[in-house]
Amino acid sequence: MSTDLLRRVTPNLRLKDKRYVVGLGLIALLALLFLARKREADAIREETLENAIPTVSITNAKPGASNETITLPGNVEAWFQAPIYAQVSGYVKMWYKDYGAQVKKGDVLAEINTPTLDAQFSQAKAALEAERAKYNLAVVTAERWTALRKSHAVSEQEISVQEANMKSEKAQLEAAEHNVNNFAAQLQFKTIVAPYDGFVTARNINVGDYINKDGNISDKDAVTNLFSVADIHQLRLFISVPEAFAHILKAGLTADVTVPQFPNRRFKAKFLTVANGFDPTTRTAITEFTIDNEDKALWPGSYAAVKLTVPLDANALTVPSSALVFQENGAEVAIVGAEDKIHFKPVRINRILDGVMELTSGVGRDDRIVNNPSAALLEGDKVRIVTSAPGYEIDPKDLN
Numbered sequence: 001m002s003t004d005l006l007r008r009v010t011p012n013l014r015l016k017d018k019r020y021v022v023g024l025g026l027i028a029l030l031a032l033l034f035l036a037r038k039r040e041a042d043a044i045r046e047e048t049l050e051n052a053i054p055t056v057s058i059t060n061a062k063p064g065a066s067n068e069t070i071t072l073p074g075n076v077e078a079w080f081q082a083p084i085y086a087q088v089s090g091y092v093k094m095w096y097k098d099y100g101a102q103v104k105k106g107d108v109l110a111e112i113n114t115p116t117l118d119a120q121f122s123q124a125k126a127a128l129e130a131e132r133a134k135y136n137l138a139v140v141t142a143e144r145w146t147a148l149r150k151s152h153a154v155s156e157q158e159i160s161v162q163e164a165n166m167k168s169e170k171a172q173l174e175a176a177e178h179n180v181n182n183f184a185a186q187l188q189f190k191t192i193v194a195p196y197d198g199f200v201t202a203r204n205i206n207v208g209d210y211i212n213k214d215g216n217i218s219d220k221d222a223v224t225n226l227f228s229v230a231d232i233h234q235l236r237l238f239i240s241v242p243e244a245f246a247h248i249l250k251a252g253l254t255a256d257v258t259v260p261q262f263p264n265r266r267f268k269a270k271f272l273t274v275a276n277g278f279d280p281t282t283r284t285a286i287t288e289f290t291i292d293n294e295d296k297a298l299w300p301g302s303y304a305a306v307k308l309t310v311p312l313d314a315n316a317l318t319v320p321s322s323a324l325v326f327q328e329n330g331a332e333v334a335i336v337g338a339e340d341k342i343h344f345k346p347v348r349i350n351r352i353l354d355g356v357m358e359l360t361s362g363v364g365r366d367d368r369i370v371n372n373p374s375a376a377l378l379e380g381d382k383v384r385i386v387t388s389a390p391g392y393e394i395d396p397k398d399l400n
Contacts, residue, residue, distance in 0.1 A: 056383045058336055059371045061317035061363045064356075068310045074239040074257070076291070078230035078300035080196060085225050087189035089212035090114035092205050097227070099203055103194040109227050110192040110205060117190075121183040124176070131169070131176040138162075138169040194229050201300065202228035230300050235291045237269050239306050240284035244351075248310055249274045249287055256307040257291065259298065267291050267298065269306065317363060318356040322372040324349075333363060334370035334377055342370070342381045 095110040097103055142162040148154045204224040205211065214223055237257065241249060253271035269289035278285050289306075291298060325332045330346055337343045347362030363369065368385075370377070377383070 053382055053384045054374060054377065055386045056334075056336065056370045056373065056377075057386055058368045059320060059323060060369065061319050061359065061365055061367060063365075064312055064316050064318045064353075064358055066312060068312055070245065070308050070310060072239045072241065072306045072308065074237050074289075074304040074306040076259070076298060076300060076302040076304050077236045077238065078198075078201075078232050079234045079236060080198070080231040081201070081300060082195050082229050083202075083225035084109070084192060084195070084227040084229060085213060086112060086192065086211045087213055088112060088114050088117055088186050090117065090190070090210075092207050092209045092211060094207060095203065095205055097194075097200045097203070099200060101200045103198060103200060103229065105194055105196045107194045108191055109194060109200070109229075112190045112192070112211065114187070114190055117183065117186055121180070121187060124180045124183045128173075128176040128180050131173040135166070135169040135173040138166040142166040192226060196229070196231055197233075198229045198231040199296075200227055201230045232293055232296055232298070232300060235293050235298055235300065236272075237289040237291055237304060237306065239287050239289070240279070240282060241274075241287045241308075243278050243283050243285065245308070245310055246274075246278075246285055248308070249285070253308070255289055257289075258305045258307075259302045261302070262297065265297075313350070313358075313360070316350055316358050316360055317365065318353070318358050319347075319363065319369055320371055321352075321355055321357050323369050324357060325373055331357075333367075334373040335363075336368040336370060336383060336385065340383055340385065342377050342379060342383060344379055 090112040093111040093113045097107065097109045103109070142159075142165070145154055145159045145162040149156075149159055202225070205226050211226065237255075239255075249271065251271060255269040255271075257267040257269050258265070259267070269291045272288045272290050274288070275286040319333065323333055324347070325334060325344065327344075331349055332344045332346050335343045335345050345362055345367075347359045349357050350360045351358040370383075
């Protein structure tokens with residue numbers, strides 16, 4: 001009997017054990033699922049809280065370059081350059097110096113035939129001889145009438161008239177002498193000469209051309225000077241300097257000059273003077289430099305590229321242009337302050353460079369400046385700092 005009872009009880013116990021094990025497994029599975037869901041929820045919550053804080057990359061204000069090089073266009077001109085015109089009218093008899101001829105002061109450039117002037121000179125000399133004869137006669141007459149004063153043969157009135165006539169004829173003689181001298185002086189201009197040592201840079205006449213004081217008028221549509229002579233032992237360089245760089249224009253300033261005809265050669269120009277006034281249209285000042293040209297390599301009329309080295313303010317700091325925020329009150333930067341909170345500080349811009357701004361006040365070298373701040377950032381917002389990619393920022397020293 002006991003054996004039968006045992007056989008009936010044992011299957012029931014085994015069934016209960018299986019149910020118990022299955023129950024424990026289900027409970028464990030539910031617990032694992034709950035923990036997984038909780039961890040996922042915690043991760044989502046942490047991510048949400050983290051994403052709720054805006055991320056920013058920061059930069060620091062950096063000192064700018066110690067100097068800056070600017071390149072300006074310039075015009076090279078001769079030390080002296082004279083357009084030469086005739087002082088008399090006539091026809092070109094012969095020219096003796098052509099383009100590029102080197103001349104000394106007084107060298108004959110051309111001769112002019114002046115038939116009209118020659119005739120007037122001859123007439124003036126004849127008139128002078130006539131006046132001299134009249135004067136001599138007036139002198140003799142006045143002396144004779146004066147000699148008759150003692151005998152009272154003539155009145156004092158008549159003597160005074162003859163003396164006055166002598167003085168009048170003397171004045172007429174002097175006028176005739178001056179007229180002859182005037183024509184003689186004009187005749188000297190029949191020969192065109194070089195005013196100083198230099199080179200002939202233009203010849204606008206040919207034999208037979210009719211010229212006068214206005215120049216060569218053989219072609220009515222293009223009245224021109226006869227010659228141009230330039231002294232090029234030293235040259236003048238003219239550039240227009242913007243007003244922002246006017247403070248560097250003083251004695252001792254030098255410039256590096258290149259010209260298209262000598263691309264691999266550098267010429268040195270020395271500051272001479274400045275106009276001391278700005279053109280109201282361009283806001284530039286005409287500045288003059290000098291270039292020694294002993295080898296005569298440079299020619300007047302050349303275009304020049306002029307490089308000036310400008311010293312910069314050592315106290316000025318630069319920040320990326322993307323770091324600036326423009327508000328109603330002007331330019332500002334967003335600073336990450338204590339507890340990683342945003343604070344906006346006004347700044348003063350000195351110059352706008354390539355990719356950076358030069359500031360004279362508002363920031364320090366240790367300030368953590370937000371680069372490319374979002375428009376949603378507000379005063380006092382808490383932020384999270386991230387590292388920007390290498391090469392993202394511009395080094396102001398690389399701008400030159």
